[in-house]
Amino acid sequence: MDDRLLDLQNVSMAFGGLKVVDDLDLHVSRGEIVSVIGPNGAGKTTLFNLITGVYQPTGGDIVFDGKSIIGLEPHQITGRGIARTFQTLRLFLNMSVRENVMAAAYGHTKAGVFRSMLRTPGMRREEQEIRELAEKRLAFFGDRLMGYRWDQPAYSLSYANRRRLEIARATATNPTLLLLDEPAAGMNPKETQEITELIELLRTDGGYSILVIEHDMHVVEGISDRVVALDHGLKIAEGTFEEVATSPQVVEAYLGTGGMARK
Amino acid sequence: MSGGYDDELSRPVEGALEASTSEGPTSPAVGRDEWVARHGDNRTGRTGRIGTLEARLRVVPWWAWLTTFVALFCLVPVASDSGYVRRVAFDIAIYMLLALGLNVVVGWGGLLDLGYVAFFGIGAYAYALLSSEQYGVHLPTIVAIPLVVLIGATVGFLVGLPSRRLTGDYLAIVTLFFLQLFLTVTTNGDDLFGRNVTGGANGILNVDPLSIFDRELAVSREGGLFNPAYMYVVLALFVVVYVALRFVNLSRTGRAWRSLREDSLAAEVMGMPVNSLKLMSFAFGAAIAALSGTFVTALSASVFPLSFSFPLLIIIYTMVILGGAGSQPGVVLGAVLIGILLELLRDPGDSRVLFYSAIIVGVVAIFRFSVKLAVVVVGTFVFGFVVHSIAGAVDNAWVNGSGGEGGGVADFAANWVIVPVDVAAWITPVSYISLVALALVLTLVHGWVRIGLLIPVLYLAAFVWENVMLSKPEPTRYIILGVILIALMIFRPTGLLGEKRVEII
């Protein structure tokens, strides 16, 4: 496919002497959902950190939307249209649910601090837009994050709702590519089923291309157009879910670390 | 203008119930979340009369609070023509302004700025240099103040620059060092490359008073009383700063500040330019501190390096933490309370009354109205009188120390606490250290042992107060501030009105 939104070319990352990501080629096309699987320590989260600019790769190039994003600050990369969630949930815990989402609109809004002090009409209009945007993003999850929850602090949310809020927050940056780091971790089967449908909905309704790290093979099977398997920073398999799941290298990588991890 | 935030609180929403039944685990995970939740419960779980009162008070809009508060404050010079009271009111107004500024950096930005007082000093010195004979420059106030604010913001920006790559602790040490540096430069600034810039330890004298449209605002009125107009000017600016900051806090900038306080990496990845936001909050705090500095210099017509030292920093931090970092009304309340407390502690009579009232309020607050309260109160009284009469019987000189000021409380104290005519040198450290040690032990024991121990500890506290602390108000004030800071962080980190916790990542 030539309509590549994100294209990693020979990307490497080493901490000291340890190669965490090794000469990796990976791409996400527009409108595609790609899953990254692999045992713990395979370099999946490092991959996300490389794409979002938290780490600088030690080799290779990352091209997003036709331009290299190497060397950009994380917030600049977000401005280009990449948003992510965190495996370890990094919400702004003491801010309200709505404010969490509103805060993420910072990058594509303008009102300066002096205009805010004076509350100019333009600033107020923009503020109203941010608020509506946040409410729209929260409405995406049905009534789970609606109503009275808007004004509750984020720490009062349940674990599953925190995961949902992270996704809502990420979408408020108006991205074209969403990186979801284990969106189903810690969820019960019902919620997992829900999140599977939701990711599909994010593509169809939201129009996002999605790169997702996931351990739950049901989720991976349910959502992926393409699956990439990593082990020790190397790509060991790529293709449809069936192809990857039956690939001998993948089976060995998982069995070698104690069987198929299913959280 | 912010009505939308408050309205939502009380309105139940359809579907809320169903949504909450299908949740996974609702208790938060380990670590800091738990800490947050624990203290979160403290403030949301309020029921009963206090809870109702809280809910009622929450309906009052913020501007009504602000107007009432400022109106009452304006009445102080009307109600009292004592020069001392007016001067204290002015100082407290300055503290309020300073606390607002520090709240931007610490409360919203989550940056531990320990050089804050230096910016206050920079404002004071900048105004002095721009409006005195030091260089023969006499700028009109209307020009000088914006210039001072600009200078403060610029220096704040520069000092904040290293914070680009620094985490909280390092920033704290850099700013603390900056404060030390400021003191070094101002104290030795009478010979800066052979030129007298800051007047050294003698400071700069004969600084111009404020002027409004060429009319000078005399520092003192006839009779030597200082001009309350200065307090009104500061109050007016306080209102402007308060409202402006409130608006900023509710804008995208304010949200971004609070986001980076919560989790600076997440903020960065969510598209917020963390470094420039940090610098901005730093510059804001510095500008407000510098602004406050101008009025202090203008009113006292002089500026000295030692007015801007570490103790003042602790005073302002205590105000912000006590009131509740992150909450504007909180830090203002903190400024007023600590300002008054520090003044009361200056006067032996006032501080004595304050001490015994604080003990009584504290004991009642801990035990409520119960049998234990009765035991503690009666026990302490009896204990005191017994000890006092035994000591008096052995040697009258042991109990005949001066009673001093404080009205009835002083009379009571003279007949209850042992106050020797001469306090031997060893008594001071021994009694003080035992008091601290026993007070710490008190936090380790429980039940009736604690009550049994509390009685002698209370008596010992009174003894130390009467014999050691009363005659040394300066260290006593600072010791109390230190205790308040530690106790707040342990027992109520959100302060009195704080809704937010503060964190450095």
Next chain:
Amino acid sequence: MKEGRPGRFGRSPLFLLLTRFRARLAIRMDNFIQLTLNGLTLGSVYALIALGYSLVYGILKLLNFAHGDVFMVGTFIGFGAIQLLGGTVNPIVPVWALLILITLAAMAGCAALGVVVERFAYRPLRDAPRIAPLISALGVSFFIAYSMQLMFGAAPRNYDTFSLNGGALYTDGFDIGNVRVPMIRIITIVSAFVMMILLWMLVTRTRVGKAMRATSHDREAAAMMGIDIDRVIVFAFVLGSALAGAAGVLFALRIPTYATIGFLIGLKGFTAAVIGGIGSIPGAMAGGLVLGFAESYAQGYISTRWSDLLVFVLLILFLVFRPQGILGKADIRKV
């Protein structure tokens, strides 16, 4: 006139210039040696303080602002111990015993103080956000400093070591060039280094040292490996505070002390720890010495008044260009 004849040359301008230069060089050399000596004395004290910061920071990631005040308490305990032992003019024990006893007293007293501070001001905040223990530490620092002022006044205290053995500590010693290296400086430097080496061995060679290093590497993992974290933390405070107490005595042997001295000294000690690489024990030693030399040379070659400025510039330079310090390792941002 013939050039090159000794007698003639003796009066020639060139010779005069040379001798003057040599004399000046000798003075410069003496000055340099003196400053180096000062730097070494000062630096060894800074290093001891920096070690306390590094030990605690390594394990708790806590900037213990109160450490400088623990140091100050050490200076006062030393002073009190001297008075108990009969003062410096007529001590009831030999000089060497006096010095050892006051150092031990300060170390013990400070260790106890450190444990109390940890137990009551920091432990309740172990799981709190980072800023909470920092503010608590500010409160502790303030509390200790002004408690001392309340009890003993604000006046400076002088150990008056000059009276010990009729000033022998200052007259004994050896010479480097024209510079006298007095006994008192030798004592300071040697005992500081002995203590640092002992600490180094303790941390690298013993079980508890290994536990400390494991805890500083990853507290939770260490706890899961069966290390008693509370004990390790208390131990770090004991060690750090005892070193601060020793540093206090060594410092106050020559320089008068007062109740609020801890602020500035603590600041310098922490700067030393940062320069060396916070959390690293050899780093703290190196940082202390670097800071001591920098301050001493700045005092000698630039100005006594502005030496703090240089220290500050040094701190900023390190923080901007090498935040991990001389011997620290670069941190990987964990996400």
